[in-house]
Amino acid sequence: MLFVKGDYMFDDVSFLFETNSGVAKEIRGNDGDLLKEWWQNQDTMSDDLISRCRTRVKTIIDSYITESFAKQMTAESKADLQQAKIIYHQLAEEIWDKFIHSIKWQFDEIEQKDAIPLLLSEVEALVSQLRLPIKSDRVSTYISILHFEIAQRTAQADEEKRILTNELLDILLLNDGSEKDRWYADVYRRWLPVTEIKHFNVGAFYEVINAARHCWWELYETNHATLWLQLLKKYIELPETIVVCRRKAIYEYLFLLISPDPNTGVPKGTITDQQEWVRYYFSGFEHRNSVADIEEDITLLQIIQTHQLLNEGFLHEDEIQLWAKTIEQFITENIDHPRDADELCQLYELKGHYSFHLNPLVPLKDKIEAGLQTYRLIIPLLKDPYPG
Secondary structure, eight states: OOTTSGGGTTSOOOEEEEESSOOOOOOTTTOHHHHHHHHHTTTSOOHHHHHHHHHHHHHHHHHHHHHHHHHHOOTTTHHHHHHHHHHHHTOOHHHHHHHHHHEEEEEOOOOHHHHHHHHHHHHHHHHHTSSSSOOGGGHHHHHHHHHHHHHHHHTOSSGGGGOOOHHHHHHHHHTTSOHHHHHHHHHHHHHTTOOOOOSOOHHHHHHHHHHHHHHHHHOTTSSTHHHHHHHHHHHHHOTTSOHHHHHHHHHHHHHHHTOBOTTTOOBSSOOTTOHHHHHHHHHTTTOOSSGGGHHHHHHHHHHHHHHHHHSTTSSOHHHHHHHHHHHHHHHHHHHHSOSSHHHHHHHHHHHHHHHHHSOTTSOHHHHHHHHHHHHGGGGGGOSOSSOO
């Protein structure tokens, strides 16, 4: 039925039937010898073999068409079914022959006692290659979990509940991991079907932020980033999103976008076309949850400066210099008037980060020395640097 659909008319379609068993022996009605001959000659079929296979295949499908026609006949479907039946009976022999050639058989002919251990070892090897934080010594447990889920779903009467997907596989295996993995699996499962965000809810928002960050740190080899990028973009574009949260969403979005491919080290995406969101982020500099958030401003500005160095014209130099000056001025002013010793330690740490990470044209030696000079100012502020 798929073969004759117009959608595939110009495609080179093939259907592979693969099994570890062999061809059954010939008994009355099963045409085992014909199947064996077809399998052994599938790449060099004679006209006679094609003709015999065509006759057998048409007999099977004719029977199916007749049975389905009777079962599905209703007043509403009668016209469509009759039209489909006319088209079916008008299929030329060339179409049938092409269909015969599109079918490929693979019989591994392995004894059952050998086939099951072999299949298990292959599954174990595949599971261990999954790009998830899984433990190699629990592979057999993972297989049991997957096998149970497959058995449960196979028995479902509802077709939708029988569906198996890569996303489901990830969720099942993550649920057998650490507490953090189980939390992520639950969040991933609940957000996976979301296609629209109509209202801003701060709890739901930070759940997406935390899941995106977990994905960035722990699941960088998977394709999960696609989901979180879509959701972060929706929050960024949602008018109700408050400024401090929109800035947070932009930060996480840009970081996910340029996260490196684990195999090549090359960023998966680029910020080349993200000038509008970069400008929005730094224009809302005063909107933050705490002084600690300045570290994210420094980190993002470091990326912007490096990108500008490699892609001249990405942004105006005076814009970038203004953002850097704004951060530096904030840190300096607050160092002069800290709330307490803890905040002063935090501000010195930020100043050290600023000196070390920004300004890529400054020699590394000079940046390291400037950073260390600032970090050393923290030590006298510690009441007991070596507790116990």
